[in-house]
Amino acid sequence: MEKHARELNKRYFGGGLAWIQICYTTEQNAHTFGICNTTNRTIRVSDRLREMPKFVHDYVVVHELAHLKVPKHGPEFWKLVNRYPKTERARGYLMAVGMGD
Numbered sequence: 001m002e003k004h005a006r007e008l009n010k011r012y013f014g015g016g017l018a019w020i021q022i023c024y025t026t027e028q029n030a031h032t033f034g035i036c037n038t039t040n041r042t043i044r045v046s047d048r049l050r051e052m053p054k055f056v057h058d059y060v061v062v063h064e065l066a067h068l069k070v071p072k073h074g075p076e077f078w079k080l081v082n083r084y085p086k087t088e089r090a091r092g093y094l095m096a097v098g099m100g101d
């Protein structure tokens, strides 16, 4: 997961993001795919993602990484996330399984 996040950081954010820890969690509400704590710079991703297609998993990591830069879901945030080309597809997938934002 750590290595995966570093690759996505390089590809979509020019390697400009820094975090303390990124890992899976089972301890979160079923409707949330991830949580980014911008205070201690830690990211938790639902372990349900392990069973989902790679493009969905990648999207979630990109989404949570983008929160390190822009904490709230606004136009600036989505502009950043949309650097990931399958954003719309992944959001549709997550919505269909009840984990949409």
Ligand SMILES: [Zn+2]
Binding pocket: 063, 067, 073, 101
């Ligand atoms: Zn978000």
